[in-house]
Amino acid sequence: MTPLDQLQVFKAMHDSPHARLEHSAHLGDGLAAALWNNRHDARDYEAPSHHTLSCYIADGTGTFRRDRPGHTGAPDKLCIMPAGSASHWVVNGSIRLAHLYISQEQFALGCVSLLDREPRELQLQEATFLDDPEQARRFRQLIALDWDEPAERLLTSSLAHEILDHALLSQVGLRQGLRLKGGLAAHQRRQLSEYVEGHLDQPLSLGELAALCNLSEYHFARMFRESFGLPPHQYLLARRLAKARQLLRYGQLPLGEVALLCGFASASHFSNRFRQALGATPGAYRTALKS
CATH class of the missing domain: 1.10.10.60 (Homeodomain-like)
Structure with a gap:
């Protein structure tokens, strides 16, 4: 997978003077994870080339998207930021959140093997402050593991695959108005x-x-x-x-x-x-x- 500091969402957080990286790790198979603390900040994600799933671990009640100021976060809320989708965030107060970064190649593999569809037919649907207790539980299990310890990092990788598979089954839809050209029947x-x-x-x-x-x-x-x-x-x-x-x-x-x-x-x-x-x-x- 691309080095973490070249993933746009990771870099946008890392460049913030207010955000603090607690931990990060490559998990193999085009997956990477990071655990962040942030406070009194504003972050812009401009059409990243990777998908990002995030889960609020603590606080976040003052966090919102600039285009939706009346809709704020809370612990265990999930956000889905697809590749190519821009979003702009304001953080009032503090927040602790986990990110799972997913390469487009790994997403494509899931579309073919799990959904039996062409990846270009499908899109990961954007979601803000989604309630999904099963995914939140997996994220909490994921951050409880020691990513520096080889065996626990492998368990983390297994959990990350479960999170991705769940997202593929629940948050993927057909691209609207798409007319496919070329490719295989x-x-x-x-x-x-x-x-x-x-x-x-x-x-x-x-x-x-x-x-x-x-x-x-x-x-x-x-x-x-x-x-x-x-x-x-x-x-x-x-x-x-x-x-x-x-x-x-x-x-x-x-x-x-x-x-x-x-x-x-x-x-x-x-x-x-x-x-x-x-x-x-x-x-x-x-x-x-x-x-």
Whole structure:
């Protein structure tokens, strides 16, 4: 994921002379978290390139959006700030809040795998001071963990995925007035998704996937990215890692078998890819989630 100081919402908070960063961490898989204190401030978020989910942990009763001064926050209220959406905030008094930053690539993966829709068809719906006790509970669990301790950071990552999945199922809607151009047909996208899921344990080439759609590799790669929101190799790696996380969390297979079932050439290759994505080895991930 982009370094934290390059995420627009994080940077806008960090640049404030009034806001104080308590803690922050990359959680892998295009997710990052931060815990803030702020007081007597005004913050502007100008069309960020990432999504931000926030939960008010304490205070916030004097916080409002400039265009909605009569609507103020409170503990456990949630705000959803989609990528590309500008918002302007005033903080009267104090506030403590948690942020979860989500890359557009991770959002795209969720749209395809969880909702079976093209990411460009969908949008995360903006919400201000939303009541969602289940999400608020997850945020409170998330900030109670020690993000500097490797095992607890992995638990934090798991919670962040639960928060994202909940948001995808409850706060995503169709883009209005959208006329899609290019990309793959819906049946081609579903065929590819099913084929990839059914062959994760096998080497898959760009040519093999392109042949399923009767396209050249060049045109297939371009159209795949339009429909899936990320390139074929990145999608394939993400699905392999997702399957690996599931096998590690709910099974007892040796790591070498998990590697082969997920299409990695060797246990060392699997370990390197897993660590690059999640910041920990497969063994450490299994231990953290089993403990």
